[in-house]
Amino acid sequence: MEIPSFKLNGRIWIEIDDEKLLGHGRVELLERIHASGSIRQAALQMKMSYKQAWDLVNHMNNGFKHPLVISKRGGKGGGVALLTPFGQEIIAQFKDLQQKFFQFLEESRKK
Template sequence: METPLFKLNGRIWIEIDDDKVLGHGRVELLERIHASGSIRQAALQMKMSYKQAWDLVNHMNDGFKQPLVISKRGGKGGGVALLTPFGQEIISQFKDLQQKFFHFLEENSKK
């Protein structure tokens, strides 16, 4: 009998004190905030509620003990949200780790 082919698969989560603070979806949220300058716009683009996006941002900011996103309440024209340099670095490090992880999965799947 032939040995079945298999492919490894998985996702990366960054945990701090056993609490998930960063993963693929949260990185996407951060990138969309960076591109739009708005938590609300990022939430709309990802088809999630503003409250959910706001809660995720607060959770990440609290988890890293240093803000990834800073926001300013708006008046008539609305507020603004900016990715901090630390937030940009976290995204970059996550993507590097993710590429290494995908390479590991590819190299270790039976062909």
């Protein structure tokens, strides 16, 4: 009987007190905010409500020791949302961790 080939898979979540704080989707939201300068535009691009995106940003900002996104209310021209340097560092660290995780999965598959 031949053993079927298999593939290991998984996702990384950063949790604090059993609450999910950061994962792939939230990193994508942060990257889209950084690219567009807008929580609303990032939400539209990800096909989620502005309220959901705003709630996720608030949750992340409150969960880390420093904010990841700073937003300024707009007037006639609209507001702006900026990824902080700390937010950029968190994204880089998450992507590094994710890459190491994928390498681990690939190496485990080969054994």
